[in-house]
């Protein structure tokens with residue numbers, strides 16, 4: 001089989017979904033760390049974004065990879081979900097403790113679609129608006145002074161956290177990594193990652209809304 005044939009095979013598609021998902025988990029951690037500079041005030045956030053944008057072509061390349069990863073992840077996820085449903089309209093009855101269905105695992109397609117909706121709202125509001133002044137700090141302050149936006153952000157972040165809580169360890173399974181000892185460890189890592197990413201991102205709209213930050 002040639003390379004394209006291998007990637008398009010059922011195993012190849014699962015691996016592609018796992019790899020692109022892990023790539024996104026890496027992005028989330030870096031993005032969260034960068035966003036924490038918001039808590040240090042406008043000058044610190046402007047300095048961080050200037051540094052980021054001074055990467056120039058490298059940043060454009062990273063953005064292109066992010067877009068490519070998102071497209072591949074979404075396409076493979078939708079194809080796999082439709083294939084699974086066609087093959088087995090009634091899901092297996094397997095207990096969560098045995099790596100079977102949990103609320104997070106059975107709602108992956110929905111938390112994924114919610115994350116996509118959240119991303120559209122987020123990029124329109126934060127990425128595709130011109131910075132006002134030195135950075136987008138005033139945009140963040142204004143957005144998070146609106147209770148509706150704060151609510152939408154918290155719902156989106158909850159969906160992201162749920163998605164990560166299953167997706168992170170499931171990605172390793174798709175890549176053939178994990179055994180009796182390794183998989184429970186990866187499951188614990190997934191839970192911790194979801195809690196850190198969820199609580200970390202949620203703290204920003206909450207603290208800005210309460211005017212504790214900004």
Ligand code: HEM
Pocket residue numbers: 028031035049063066115119122123126127136140153157160201202204205
């Ligand atoms: C409340 C928390 C968040 C804040 C305050 C925030 C803030 C920002 C800002 C200011 C930008 C524009 C950066 C720039 O180019 O100057 C941005 C871009 C972006 N954000 Fe967020 N973000 C948050 C949560 C998230 C989450 C949870 C995700 C993923 C699900 C995400 C995904 C992205 C992506 C993909 C970009 C575009 C990256 C790029 O093209 O350089 N963000 N965010």
